[in-house]
Amino acid sequence: MTIKKIKETCLYVNDLKKCKAFYHNQLGFEVIGEVKDRHIFFRAGESVLLCFIAEASSKGGNLPPHFGAGQLHLAFEVSKADYPTWKEKIAKFSIPIEQEFDWGGGYLSFYFRDPDKHLLEVVMEGMWERK
Known part of the structure; x- marks a missing residue:
């Protein structure tokens, strides 16, 4: 499977x-x-x-119970061309970018928080692709 x-x-x-x-x-x-x-x-x-x-x-209820707590992390993938636009969008709303990281090979990502302090990341497409 x-x-x-x-x-x-x-x-x-x-x-x-x-x-x-x-x-x-x-x-x-x-x-x-x-x-x-x-x-x-x-x-x-x-x-x-x-x-x-x-x-x-x-x-x-209709589904099994589930819950969690804490500051979780997830990443949103965007095209390399859209990456700068996403950084501008986040800045436009005065959302602090905590860090930008260069993963090598031309791939960047940046981190910011939502209102519940979950750590969100925007990553360039292709960063995790199989080689």
């Missing part, structure tokens, strides 16, 4: 309004699902970003 990709990534957040303002209004992710006081789902390229209120999802 071969896994093609990670289809969904999940973050646990404290405030869905702040989450929506950040991921939808600032980063421009399309909202594809929302349940008041429980979760909001975003389209992130070909993947889906699921943002849950941990207390609500820990109770289960």
Whole structure:
């Protein structure tokens, strides 16, 4: 069996309004699902970003219970051509870039935080491709 990709990534957040303002209004992710006081789902390229209120999802319901805490990390892949535009977009909203890293081979990434202090990274396409 071969896994093609990670289809969904999940973050646990404290405030869905702040989450929506950040991921939808600032980063421009399309909202594809929302349940008041429980979760909001975003389209992130070909993947889906699921943002849950941990207390609500820990109770289960139609699906098994799940929850988490802490400052998690995830990376968004962009084309090399779009990388500078993403840095400008983040700066436009006064979101501090904590670090930019040169991975060698012409690949860069930069790190910033969402309202819940999750560490987000923008990476250039091709950085993790098989050689």
